[in-house]
Amino acid sequence: MDRKIRVLIGKPGLDGHDRGAKYIARALRDAGMEVIYTGIRQTPESIANAAIQEDVDFVGLSLLSGAHNHLFPEVARLLASKGGSDIVLFGGGVIPEEDIPGLKEAGFKAIFTPGTPATEVVDFIEQEIRTR
Amino acid sequence: MLSSEAADLACKVRSYDQRGLARVLSMVENRHSLAPSILHSLYNPERSCLTIGITGPPGAGKSTLTNRLITYYRMHGTKVGVIAVDPSSPFSGGALLGDRVRMQDHASDPEVFIRSMANRGHLGGLSGTTRDALEVLAAASYNPVLVETMGVGQAEVEIASIADITLLVLVPGLGDEVQTMKAGIMEIGDIIVLNKSDRAGMEQLEMSVNASLDLIPDQADRPPVIRCSAQTGKGVAELTDAIVSYASSGTGSKAAARRRSALILNSIIREKGRELAEELILDRYGSIEEAIESTLEGKTTPYWIGEMLSGFLKNKRENENECKRD
Numbered sequence: 291m292d293r294k295i296r297v298l299i300g301k302p303g304l305d306g307h308d309r310g311a312k313y314i315a316r317a318l319r320d321a322g323m324e325v326i327y328t329g330i331r332q333t334p335e336s337i338a339n340a341a342i343q344e345d346v347d348f349v350g351l352s353l354l355s356g357a358h359n360h361l362f363p364e365v366a367r368l369l370a371s372k373g374g375s376d377i378v379l380f381g382g383g384v385i386p387e388e389d390i391p392g393l394k395e396a397g398f399k400a401i402f403t404p405g406t407p408a409t410e411v412v413d414f415i416e417q418e419i420r421t422r
Numbered sequence: 423m424l425s426s427e428a429a430d431l432a433c434k435v436r437s438y439d440q441r442g443l444a445r446v447l448s449m450v451e452n453r454h455s456l457a458p459s460i461l462h463s464l465y466n467p468e469r470s471c472l473t474i475g476i477t478g479p480p481g482a483g484k485s486t487l488t489n490r491l492i493t494y495y496r497m498h499g500t501k502v503g504v505i506a507v508d509p510s511s512p513f514s515g516g517a518l519l520g521d522r523v524r525m526q527d528h529a530s531d532p533e534v535f536i537r538s539m540a541n542r543g544h545l546g547g548l549s550g551t552t553r554d555a556l557e558v559l560a561a562a563s564y565n566p567v568l569v570e571t572m573g574v575g576q577a578e579v580e581i582a583s584i585a586d587i588t589l590l591v592l593v594p595g596l597g598d599e600v601q602t603m604k605a606g607i608m609e610i611g612d613i614i615v616l617n618k619s620d621r622a623g624m625e626q627l628e629m630s631v632n633a634s635l636d637l638i639p640d641q642a643d644r645p646p647v648i649r650c651s652a653q654t655g656k657g658v659a660e661l662t663d664a665i666v667s668y669a670s671s672g673t674g675s676k677a678a679a680r681r682r683s684a685l686i687l688n689s690i691i692r693e694k695g696r697e698l699a700e701e702l703i704l705d706r707y708g709s710i711e712e713a714i715e716s717t718l719e720g721k722t723t724p725y726w727i728g729e730m731l732s733g734f735l736k737n738k739r740e741n742e743n744e745c746k747r748d
Contacts, residue, residue, distance in 0.1 A: 293452045294515070294540070319516035324540050329523035336529030340522060343535055345444035373441040 295323040295419060296346040300337040301330045302365060305355035310382060310404075314350065317408035323415070334361055338368035341377055348415055353383040363396035370397075378418050382406070428459040435464060435562050440535070443562050447537055450554045461554055464561035467679040471560035472669055473567050475585030477547060477607070480573025482591040483617040485524035486652040488570050492528050494662045495566060501533045503564030505555055507548050507572050510540040517541075521570060535564055546580030547571035550693075553584045553686060574607060582610035583685055586678065587668050589661075590645075591615045592631065594623030602634040611645050613664050619649040619657060699731050706730065 299315045301308055308330050315325045326344050328337060341349045349369065351362055362381055369377055381393060382402040390401045400414050424432075431449075434442025450457045474491065476484045488504060495502045506521035517540035528534040537555065544550040548571055559567045571581050582588045590611025602608055614635075616627055628647065635644050646664045650657025700710065707713040716722050 294542075296448075315518055319511065319518045320514050322511075322514040322516045324510075324517045324519060324538075326519045326522060326538050328529070329520075329526055332526070333530055336526070339530055339532070340536070342440050343444050343537060345448040 295348070295415060296326065296344060297323050297348040297350060297415065298326045298328065298337070298341045298344055298346045299350045299352065300328040300332050300340070300365075301352050302332050302334055302337055302361040303353060303355055303357045304331060305353055305357075306330050307354045308352070310354070311350075311352040314352070314382065314408060314411055317412060318415070321412040321416075334364040334368050337365050338372055338374070341369060342372050342374050346377060347419065348378045348380065350411070351379070351381045351383075353381070353385075356384070358383065358385055359389055359392065362393050362398060366397040380411070380414065382411075424459050424463055425456065428456045428463065431456070432460050432463040432561075435460075435558055438562055440532070443535070443558070444537075446558055447555050450558060451539060451549070451551050453551070457554070461557060465557055466561065467683045468676075469557075469560045471563075471565040471567055472587070473556060473560075473569060473585045474665065475569045475571065475581035475588040476591060477571040477574055477578070477581045477588060477610070478591030478615075478617075479575070479593070479596060482573070482593045483652045484570050484573075484591050485521045487589070487591060487615065487617060487650075487658075488521075488568050489525045489527055490652050490655065490658045491568055491662070491665075492525065492534055494658070496528070496531065496534065500566070501535070501564050502528075503559035503562070503567035504534070504536040504570070505539060505552060505559070505567065506536065506570040507539050507541055507552060509572050510542050512543070515542075535559065535562070541572055545578070547574045547578030548580050548584070553689065556584060557686075576604060577606040579607060579610045587612045587665060589613050589615050589665075591617050592627060593618045594621045594627045602630045608634060612668055613661070614645050614647045615661060616647060616649045617652055619651045620654070624649065702731055702734055703727065 297318055299311050301311050315327045318325045326340065326346065328340055337349065349365065351365060353361060358381065366379055369375065379398045380400040380402065381398050385401055385403055393401055399418065402411055431442060431446050435446050446460055450461065476488055478484055485506065492502050492504065504525070508517055508519045508521060510517040519538035519540060521538055522529065522536060525536055539549045539552060539555065541549045552569065556567055556569060569581060569585055571578065588610050590607065592614065614631060616624065616631065628649065631647055638644050648657060648661045648664055650661050652658065703710055703713050707716065713727055717724055
């Protein structure tokens with residue numbers, strides 16, 4: 291069997307800054323993963339839909355607009371309602387420290403803030419896969 | 423012969439369970455041990471699903487055009503399946519699958535199923551399991567299924583053998599008219615789409631494509647050439663008219679069914695042939711590396727290993743005959 295780690299990188303909401311998302315997508319590609327990039331300005335519904343259809347192991351969301359407390363949990367809720375509660379969620383972007391516990395409670399395994407080296411995200415994914 | 427797990431998964435595909443369907447597609451793609459039984463259960467050579475291949479060089483607008491075609495078929499109320507293939511890295515094995523970016527109009531439509539596939543080293547513009555994924559989507563009654571190839575060069579023509587209709591998407595600026603006279607990709611379009619019609623160089627492209635088509639011996643086989651702009655939508659109606667007209671005049675379903683079964687069997691023969699040959703080499707030498715080593719040590723040559731492989735079946739039959747004589 292020839293299994294690859296599949297990761298969806300999505301940008302929910304009205305935020306066109308996708309440098310970070312593309313940078314992470316590229317780093318994961320170079321770590322041997324198959325990365326589905328959705329593009330900018332996605333609804334939580336379309337991200338959850340794509341994650342189910344693409345049968346990904348991970349969904350990473352990137353947001354710099356400040357709407358993470360609303361949009362991130364919404365993606366988690368929709369994913370669970372579509373039978374995807376086993377998909378591991380992580381997030382990144384401009385996210386204040388004090389918001390992180392709430393997002394973790396909403397189902398996000400990790401939140402990566404600005405300055406995180408890409409290798410940390412790769413290590414997180416590989417670690418999660420091993421503990422499955 | 424079907425395990426209950428395989429039967430259950432096949433049932434989920436038929437009943438249009440999105441998660442189950444997505445899982446089966448992964449199993450097919452990963453060559454999971456249950457995949458052959460699931461495909462066996464789902465396979466129907468006379469299925470009615472129309473498959474449309476979209477091919478052309480990188481950046482020609484294949485995804486944007488696919489997006490337009492989804493819109494067209496959604497207006498007619500049918501469920502649309504899409505398989506979009508992008509290349510895997512030959513170094514890391516990873517891939518960036520970005521065709522969804524151009525298909526955002528349909529991202530939250532539950533009647534559109536889009537699946538991105540990495541080619542995983544397969545040559546020909548598709549992945550080695552694209553044809554099987556196509557059968558799975560057809561069994562889930564998606565109709566049509568659009569198959570978008572990777573960006574292709576001159577010889578990646580596999581799509582023509584698995585699709586009922588192949589659209590070859592060309593854009594201005596990729597070379598002079600000698601390019602359009604070459605064999606390979608230029609020969610597989612059932613419809614030739616000249617995309618980005620607002621760009622400079624369109625007249626020249628159309629002239630050289632037509633000059634090349636003028637030389638087709640039987641002009642009844644001449645594919646229609648359609649100018650369009652997938653970006654603005656201009657000319658897309660003419661394209662969908664051409665697709666509908668081609669699909670209705672297409673070969674009978676019996677002929678298509680025969681072609682499909684022959685194609686799948688042929689690729690399975692290729693895959694199994696390789697597996698068997700590798701196993702025989704493992705039996706004899708321990709590993710492929712060891713076999714290479716013995717050619718370096720002068721004990722044998724790659725050609726003689728080939729002879730050994732061809733001799734295997736013959737010997738096996740002779741041995742069987744000997745047994746019978748005893």
